[in-house]
Amino acid sequence: MVEVTVTPRSSLADRPVQVQVRGLSPSQLITLRASLTDEHGECFQARAFFRADEAGEVDPGRHAALGGSYTGVWPMGLFWFLQPDTPAPRPQPLASCEAERWYVGPGMQRVPIREGRVRGALFLPPGPGPFPGVIDLFGGAGGLIEFRAGLLASRGFAVLALAFFAYDDLPRTLTQLDLEYFEEAAELLLRHPKVRGPGLGVVGVSKGAEVALAMASFLPQVVATVWINGTAFLHGNPLVYKDLRIPPIPYYTERVIFTELGALDNSAIFADPRDPAYSTSAIPAEKIRGKVLFVVGEADRSFNSKLFAELAMARMPPENCRLLSYPGAGHLIEPPGSPLCSISSIRGTPRPVVWGGEAQAHAKAQEHSWQEIVQFLELHLGPAATMKL
Known part of the structure; x- marks a missing residue:
């Protein structure tokens, strides 16, 4: 009898699992298929072709996929x-099983935050704490995005998923970055009795990385910053903080490239930040006293992220920064277990936007960078208690 198993059956979404098939005939050719329906009813699928070994077994961690969605030995392939898929009748499987993948561990507490101007959600691990504090920021999509915060909290951090526009009563569009809003959020997080100070970490991607770098430059509470595929200059929106105003480099929307699929490629809409005319738009990274981990996808089609990382690092003492640069990785570098999103719709754009990336290189970048991010935060904020799911 053919049996397919996933071990463990229930796990955090960033943890590896083992897929095994037993009971096949030696050298039998099979198709392994994974399918997922998300909370919006959207369907995703991946498939891979294998030849069973002499014992009639297939293990993607030991045996190479011969084709399908990927090739080679990929335990989590x-x-x-996974890719978007149209629901369709499938052949009757020889065997099947279900696996659960969670973005929050057991006992996790999610606390909606609506205090002062600050809007978001605080994720607290079980137990008395105190836990190292982290603010988690996303970018131009706006709203409140929580999955990375849930995973970081499951690693033992107290994580504030912070919205800064297009959520609740916050402005619907982003007209400027008010750094006092982010300062208020930092102070709120550090006041919490389960958060261990005196410093905190910030993780940001895209526009959120721009914000994170500005927070590290001006706010002494920020001691560890993870910058993922962002900029080192203000772009499109000015930054204001007390009496300071940093003007932005403008967008040149006439430089948008329309791809064959009708999507928007924004890789050319930004002026060269090295032009002396834009020197006043630079985020003053030389003021940073904490540590910064720069994470770059070299196939990013949204920003020239590697250039921005290098420009920021040139302003900083070498001991305060580190660069992780991944050839073939795109803009949206997320925790492992998240499939490559190379193109998607985003609030405020008339058509889908191209993010870039090659599937296998991007998957490797996500696996490696996530472990590095967690270790970086633990190193500079203190150890965090890891959950076991």
């Missing part, structure tokens, strides 16, 4: 290479 059926999870990492």
Whole structure:
């Protein structure tokens, strides 16, 4: 009898699992298929072709996929290479099983935050704490995005998923970055009795990385910053902080490239930040006293992220910064278990936007960078208690 198993059956979404098939005939050719329906009813699938070994077994962690959504030995390939799929009748499977992948561990507390101007959600691990504090920021999509905060909290951090526009009563569009809003959020997090100070970490991607770098430059509470595919200059929106105003480099929307699929490629809409005319738009990274981990996808089609990382690092003491640069990785570098999103719709744009990335290189970048991010935060904020799910 053919049996397919996933071990463990229930796990955090950033943790590896083992997929095994037993009971096949030696050298039998099979298709392994993974399917997922998300909370919006959207369907995703991945498939891979294998030849059973002499014992009649297939293990993607030991046996190479011969084709399908990927090739080669990828233990998590059926999870990492999920793609949007139209529901359709499938052949009757020889065997099947279900696996649960969670973005929050057991006992996690989610606390909606609506205090002063600050809007977001605080994730607290179980137990008395205190836990190292982290603010988690996303970018131009706006709203409140929580999955990375849930995973970081499951690693033992107290994480504030922070919205800064297009959520609740916050402005619907982003007209400027008011750094006092982010300062208020930092102070709120550090006041919490389960948060261990005196410093905190910030993780940001895209526009959120721009914000994170500005927070590290001006706010002494920020001692560890993870910058993922962002900029080192203000772009499109000015930054204001007390009596300071940093003007932005403008967007040149006439430089948008329309791809064959009708999507928007924004890689050319930004002026060269090295032009002396834009020197006043630079985020003053030389003021940073904490540590910064720069994470770059070299196939990013949204920003020239590697250039921005290098420009920021040139302003900083070498001991205060580190660069992780991944050839073939795109803009949206997320925790492992998240398939490559190379193109998607985003609030405020008339058509889908191209993010870039090659599936296998991007998957490797996500796996490696996530472990580095967690270790970086633990090193500079203190150890965090890891959950076991």
